[in-house]
Amino acid sequence: MPLARNSCFRHLFSTQASRLLLLLTSASSKQLPHTGNVSRIQRRECNANAPRPRTSALIAPYQEMNTLETCPHDLLYLIFQDACHDTGVTARSLALTSRRMSAISSTFRYRNLAIIGITRIKRAYESLLSVPEDLRRVHHLYLADIPSEYLHVEPVSPNMRLRGCTGTEKAKRFQLAVDKLLALVAPTLRTLTCVTRNPWQRFILAHMGTTTFPCLESLSLSQTTRMPFHSDAFLPPSPLRMPKLRRLHLAYTGAGYIDFRVGGIVRLFADHCPNLTQLRLSDIDFYLGGKAELFRMLHEMRIPTTEIFPLEGSPISRQLAIGGRMLQYPSHIQRVIVQLQKRGRYGAGDLEAEDMKVLRSMQCLDRDEFMLDNPRISRTYDEWVDEWLEVSDGNFDAWEDPERHSRLTSVSRRSQSCA
Template structure:
């Protein structure tokens, strides 16, 4: 390996460093020559708590790396960004990114962790404008090579933080209280996702708030095949959602769409499903029957009912890591989650059974949600 041409080393490392950066970490310890050749691959997978200080550190470090090797530019392929809440825009880091990447001290082995992580301790002053500017700069730097991107927003975001197109992005996940991407062409910003295949939006909180009009994504992601909406609060009006997958919808609505996954907010573990919850999931289930693509109603995660923000962060990060490793992440489905019935009023029993069974049986009997055959089935499980 010491005698191979640098071009060959880079080709080999490009194929070898397709994991969670463990290969890049190991290569950096082989020899000085291999250490230098493997430097750009340490930026391939990045997880960042996006305070102002951490954003500055990342931008500085990747800028230094680009200047020292203009012919071998570092490429970030997979990015996880956890945005701070309003009080933490200027939160500082106890270990800067430059130290984490550039230090050669043997006592700092954690700097080589497969996915770069940054401390969330310490506080400094910062403004939202500074934070937005640095976040936009970071996305500008990584946009051309990014393949998977998960964004966890602690507060409402302005669409102007996304100034670039993402030509290689194939999977995008957004966790927020409302859909934060403003795709209005009149804003002067260009949002283009020509390679996007999977889009996942997870709604934060349990409040009855619409996740926003996801139809704004339609002209920006022409190749989208998989759409998932998680932790969807109860909606009085489902028309905006149904338009995305109904048979008589606009032909431009995700022409390549193959499947839709919808995960409603689960009922309280203590109280079980209420009549309003049963009504909501039943309307969702019935709307899926005439859909032009399979629509899967995914059972909600009861542990996330009323959970704090960090629970959503952990779940989003686990799914992101699983997808990088080649897993299915949040895209696992079961055939009994989809309504394929052509006739009759079918109820999603797998969602009704999420609460306490005794309460489910009482509600379904009183309200007549289940047929006698379905009730007989429930009594046998």
């Protein structure tokens, strides 16, 4: 087993990395006298029969810094590898400490990038464009369209949630900036999370078909939109090229309705991503035909469900066709996780309870291919960043944790017994 993946060593390196970063920060912030000046001061004080100052407190930081500078390259590399699993701040800070630290941390300087806002995305593109290709290895990328001051932890009305971040002109500028950045970093990209809250923002997926993502394994797209779910607004004009994509997370915040046309997006990924095995639908509400489409989607993916949901007699059966044909889903998707958006005080609790009741009736409690997650308030930007960091660090508990599934099925059994 490689050294960096051993849990014991990872804990050791994490501890050493924290101590290292604290030392570098404290040493750079202190104004310490030179050791040569200290010796002359001591001689004068000795001649005057004055108490000698304790020199250990003055030279200790230099001794520790010297220890870091002489630390083996391989050990520092492993420490930096573990310490730089953040939004990119640590690696860029290490580059400012010394030439040796800058050289060792250069491998991780652009590995994780979290960029929020149109201006910063443009600035990041211009900066990366001047970086040599062998150092421009962006593995994990987080993009968002508005600054973090628009975060909302408590449930808020749609008007308040969207205030300050609307406008078709901003949507166009954001799309152009993202297209250029993705085209630049796509060859090495492994995880991508894109969160948009402009209601006039076209679905970012509509422009991803022109770029090849040879290494992308995890994709999360969160959208708040008032645009209709038409194919020209949401689907790319050319086939997707993501041969290694394994996990797809779609979230529709705000007016997060899922209807039969969302099935077209899922089918698009399933057709062109042969390794796609896990699908998450989060922060969603059900619109006309949504529950029927979800049931048929699971059925055609051969995801085990109960057979009590009435599909054939549904009044919206004629609307389940796109382009005059019924969508057929492949069977290589192995798990589907669904999470409703909690309506809170601005919604209707009885509608949420009804949707949960229908979904629980579809769930096979002795299987884990279809998982029904607990309803929750829409994720904030900080929460999306936290989930992105977990995935970039190789932690897929939200997807694969069996204990979590056991807890959810226990809740479902209790809910069904009380119904």
